[in-house]
Amino acid sequence: MSLTRRSALAALATAASPLAARAQAVEQPRILYGFPPGSAGDVVARRVAERLAGSAYAKNAAVVENRAGAGGRLALEALKAAPADGSVLALTPFTATVIYPHVYRRLAYDPLADFAPVAIAALAHHGLAVGPLVPATVTDVKGFVAWARANPDHASYGSPGAGSTPHFLGALLGLGQNLELRHVPYRGSVPGVTELLGGQVAAMLTPAGDFLAHHRSGKLRLLATSGRARLPFAPEVPTFAERGLAELTVEEWFGFYAPAPTPPRLVASASSAINAALKDRSVVDGLAAVGLLAQGSTPEEMARSQRAEHERWGPLVRRVGFTADS
Incomplete structure (x- = not known):
């Protein structure tokens, strides 16, 4: 085997090693949440954030930033403008991506075009x-x-x-x-x-x-x-x-999103780390303490649920007759 080929194989082996994966992990992710501290959803963000440290996705625990205001829309507007490098996620109840498109004639974000579903975290x-x-x-x-x-x-x-x-x-x-x-x-x-x-x-x-x-x-x-x-x-x-x-009857989920251009491998890495966190007993118990059920999902499952809930709520919103211009 030539020296060049041996070097190439060694490089591939290094890239595939856990050490290399660790080196590619985000230093310290940020999680944006669109409501004040202390609510049930805020507990989801913080409990999961603590358990991301040391995963293939993140070297350190994530930092939660409460971007309260506009019914949770400010956090998603900030996510849309965030770097698509896996360093920023947002947690939101599905209201902001499922119902708001039926309520607001003009949203500053497109839930389908601007965000990549990562994982459903909890049910309320x-x-x-x-x-x-x-x-x-x-x-x-x-x-x-x-x-x-x-x-x-x-x-x-x-x-x-x-x-x-x-x-x-x-x-x-x-x-x-x-x-x-x-x-x-x-x-x-x-x-x-x-x-x-x-x-x-x-x-x-x-x-x-x-x-x-x-x-x-x-x-x-x-x-x-x-x-x-x-x-x-x-x-x-x-x-x-x-x-x-x-x-x-409704079971509203809290889900994590990334900016839409985020590479699929980073979305998958974040999803895997979040799902692992949701299996941690301390996280499950922490969510239970505020009345939430730890859930977990793949990005594809979350995307399917988002579409189904969007279709369900359209007729209900029209029946109520409320819009942002009401």
Whole structure:
């Protein structure tokens, strides 16, 4: 064998070695998240970020940057402009890529053209909770509807933002019950739950995990959740479907995206590292503590789910009649 051929084979072997893969890893990725710290989705970003260190994708744990505002759109706008070298990812609930295209006549990003799906991280069941503004005798959705009908001046519900999945769940509840419910949008779940606790708003719809601690302490009453089955962290709470409201069944995922031009090998590397993190017991338990179910997926599975949810929500958004220009 010639010296030249031996050198070439040695170079190939080195490139294929774990050491070479490690050398190609991103030094310290950034994860953009479009809502304030403290919410359930923020926990997903931080738990996964901690477990990326030492993987083929990342040398160090990722840094989470909260780009709160515009219902999560600011983080995705920043992702669109980010380097496509694997160094920047964004985590978002599917609201921003599935529902917003039906809500905003002009988005500053195209969910299909500007982003590459990386991995679904977690599933959230949304919950309807009531606070001290609603009498303690109201313990289920039927009772809340009856109370809201009798108290139209206080018949309100909060959501993490206008155009969010919880916003539409509340609107569909009102339409289905021929009930006018005033929507109060917040900048994320945390400020809305705070005002729910203070009696400034009667009810709220948001990921159920954001209610669990207050539900368990008796400060709030979680009336129903949106999953196909009961949330394992609150098995005493029925689903909307059990209460005859099957249309409100939804399990919203939080997913990671990369800029669209990111090379497929980097997307695959990030996806593999994220999926490995989601199997870590500390991550699974950390997500469970805020009412989320660790999920995981391939980029292709995430892309298929995004398309299917986009098709499902188009008619529902049109039925509600809400747009950004409303």
